[in-house]
Amino acid sequence: MTDISQTIYDTLPYRPCAGIMVLNRNGLVFVGRRKGGPEHVDATHVWQMPQGGIDEGEDPYAGALRELYEETSIRSVEKLDEIADWLAYDIPRDIVGEAWKGQYRGQKQKWYALRFTGNDSEINITAPGGGHHKPEFIDWRWVEMKSLPDLVVPFKRPIYEQVVASFSRLA
Template identity: 70%
Template sequence: MTRYEDLPYRTCVGITLINSEGLVFIGRRAGGIEHVDDTHVWQMPQGGVDPGEDTWEAAKRELYEETSVRSVEKLAEIGDWLTYDIPRTVAGRAWKGRYRGQRQKWFALRFTGTDAEIDVERPGGGHHKAEFISWRWEPMKNLPSLIVPFKRPVYERVVKEFTTLAGS
């Protein structure tokens, strides 16, 4: 078995979906071994980049597969790749033990549709299992306190980079 320190990061995208009121979409995770309490089960959409896939295309695909949302305009992206390590206690069980964490390219998108477009229970793209069991709009400044602690530095950076886009 590969040592934790030698495991690669999974290449992913993250999406900060901002509505016309400057609030951000967050979804309540349907599950996951890394979620240890009821407070830190919320997150923004995110997911893996397929081999050879452009990160912007991956972001739009992941957003649709997790929320059914297609009505968006790209506002910005963070130039750097942001990384986090999953706790060692769950690393062997998450992603079949192949990764130590994720390296993520983050995008800010303006939601141009209506809330009726959002469907986390039956998301688009034939996604076999829903990622979220519920969702809500949240002020951007609150996001870091809602995510599992090991992802918090990434969320703090995303908030720092995108706060002005939300009008906060």
């Protein structure tokens, strides 16, 4: 793992990103099991909600819908809410050189809550929409919202706690 100096780390920007909480009709939340990555610490904390980078000049909500489709093939959604502020997290310093080619210290995320109005058969993580990248998830499931912070890698836990607090009334 590449460990960078604190000075360099502190000057790195945050990667703009959209995070998507997809709730089904029963109030359960979609999570995907990550395929891999330098941030994985164990087999328990590999689940997360869909998220991904926002392209330069792209509207954050449009980016969220694009990322959701590219990771899950989900298009049948209704917007329920969004968190007004950007939420940021730092990745551990020892993996900065491996994640995003060392260009970012973490992500600043704009979060949206969406109601899934389709059928589970619409969800396709093995050949997701867009077809221009490899799948990010190797499995998926619906979970209770309150369990989300315990499923994600520890450095993302504070963000998930804020997202759950903001959207808990929607479950």
